[in-house]
Amino acid sequence: MGIGRKVVLYSYWLSSCSWRIRFALSHKGIPYEYKAVDLVKGEQFSPEFEKLNPLHCVPVLVDDNVVVSDSYAIFLHLEQKYTRKPLLPVDPQIRALNLQIASVINSSIQPHHMIGALKDMEKMFGAETKQWAQYKIDKGFLALEKLTKNVAGTYATGERIYMADVFLAPQIMQAVNRFDIDMSKYPTLRKLSETYKGLAEFHASSPQSQPDACTTVD
């Protein structure tokens, strides 16, 4: 293995969870090898990938001989190990707020609109799932708007990029691009989203900049 290539990220270009980690890696300046997992072709179900993650989800990080899946877990692992350009503040209250915002996204919003869960719902009952996804996103965004409106500066919790921003940036883009969420209801989040679009790490990590972009049709 070459120098600086010991970090491997299994990712899908369109996955917002993978995007979070790509953003964090870019922000911290950690070089990594990109391994595409084509979710449309079902590559997440291959025996080799199952050994890495029995839940068949991306992203998965392999760092030396540590294998971590789940973007929140990967984020905390990176934050501990690579202390350059920290993504969690020292102040305990702002730190807790960042953990909370990321957790609302990771547990209360994204799971309700991930492709696998929506497909399961459709398969089991043929339910109209886009409205369900929109309902959960709107509920979550209302909560996030309340959490950020009195603390946001240039970024979600002040003047530096932290965990909340890493999770918010991909979530807002997904919500707008895939689920037609009306961001005028969330002025703080909308303003943050515009700020993120000006960041180099946002562009480097965004779906269309990935090696597997546009290789499959959704």
Add this chain to the structure above:
Amino acid sequence: MASEENKKLKLYSYWRSSCSFRVRIALNLKGLKYDYKPVNLLKGEQSHPEFLKLNPVGFVPVLVDGDFVLADSLAIIMYLDDKYPQHPLLPTDIHKRAINFQASHIVSSTIQPLQNISVINYIGEKVSPDEKLPWVQSVLRKGFTALEKLLKDHTGRYATGDEIFLADVFLAPQLHAAFTRFNIPMNEFPILSRLHETYNATPAFQEASPQNQPDAVH
């Protein structure tokens, strides 16, 4: 208001909320006393103006520590672990930490959100009350199958060895719900059922258990 009163931790909780159960376990493990403030989710008390004034996000659990208010079980637990270092909830070994983060997130993002009250109600309303239990069971089985694979090379007396860590705090409430409320047969998941029995015999977990809470309905 007496300053002593202000110093005591307060936890807004619902007896059956597995997210509240997690925080109760963490508080017990660390020997932290707290005032229990019940919020009846079935009566919609989380949407009442008094509760929303405290936590505009409208979720339980909520921790009040002096004048600091924090919601989201993971954020609360990480905050408690930072501020009250007795009985640390994360191991020092980096591999073990990663396993703990991962197991906790399988519960908090892949299992719990897809089987909580709002999803169950949605399915009951949009599809049929008869589909509620099969949906919950399919979500639980998927997550538990992954957890059995993840933990099999790491368990000792507890999930990731012979000491209680973050994974146990998240697993115990989820296993309690699965085996006592949702009729998942224990023999399908040998590691998880053994852990469930162990948690039932551990005081910090027993005391945090739903039926032992002030607002429990028997």
